Every structure is written in C-alpha cells, then in structure tokens.
Amino acid sequence: MEKIRAIFIGDVRFDQCPVFELNTETNYFEMLIDKEMRYEKECVEEDDDFLIIKVKNDIATLVEE
Template identity: 60%
Template sequence: MKLRAIFIGDVRFSECPVFEYTATTNQYEMLSDRMIAYDKEVVEQDEDFLLFRVEADVATLLTKASSSTF
C-alpha cells in the first residue's frame, strides 16, 4: 500500500505532480523530483491536498476525518 497526495491548485496546469509518503523521511516526496517534499503533518492537515491510498491499480480517496488511518 502507498499513500499519495496531490495539491488541488495544481490541477489548473497541464501536469499535476504526485507526492508519495516515504516512511524513512516522514515526508511526502514528489515522484518526479524527490528533492521537493513536505512533512507528513503539513500534507495531511492541509485541506488543499487530496490524499489517496493506492493498492495494486486501485486508488481510494481518503477523507481528512479518517486521518487516523494514514
């Protein structure tokens, strides 16, 4: 299972970066440029990020209310 996030404001552009949670750094790192990263708490508490659980080929949108499942 992977935890991924996108920033809502980025959907205005032709590409939308995807961030993936990395336990070793405790950050969401941009898949296309791992140097760009946000702390876990910042992403999971910011209403402008959409969070997804990805298992196999299925992405499930997570709600902020269920943050204890992150």
C-alpha cells in the same frame, strides 16, 4: 504493497499535476519526479488543499478525514 500519495488541488489547473508519495522512512511526502521537493507528513495531512489517496493493487481510494 500500499502507497500513500497526495496531490495539491491547485495544481490541477495546469497541464501536469505533480504527485507526492509518502516516504515512511523520512515521514515526508516526496514529489515522484523530483525527490528534493517534499513536504512534512503532518503539513500535508493538515492542509485542506491536498488530497490524500491510498493506492493498492492499482485501486486508488480517497482518504477521508
């Protein structure tokens, strides 16, 4: 099963970096540890400060657009 995840580049400055996963039912990227923190899919895709990564079979691939 393929997952689409994202991280905000600015968060890598801190000791922990939240990871967001695309919920295809709601079309929102939701933070894995706090589902109430979320961003619309289009906002993440259009923001150059987010890295979008496909994860399949434990292999992560950066999505280049």
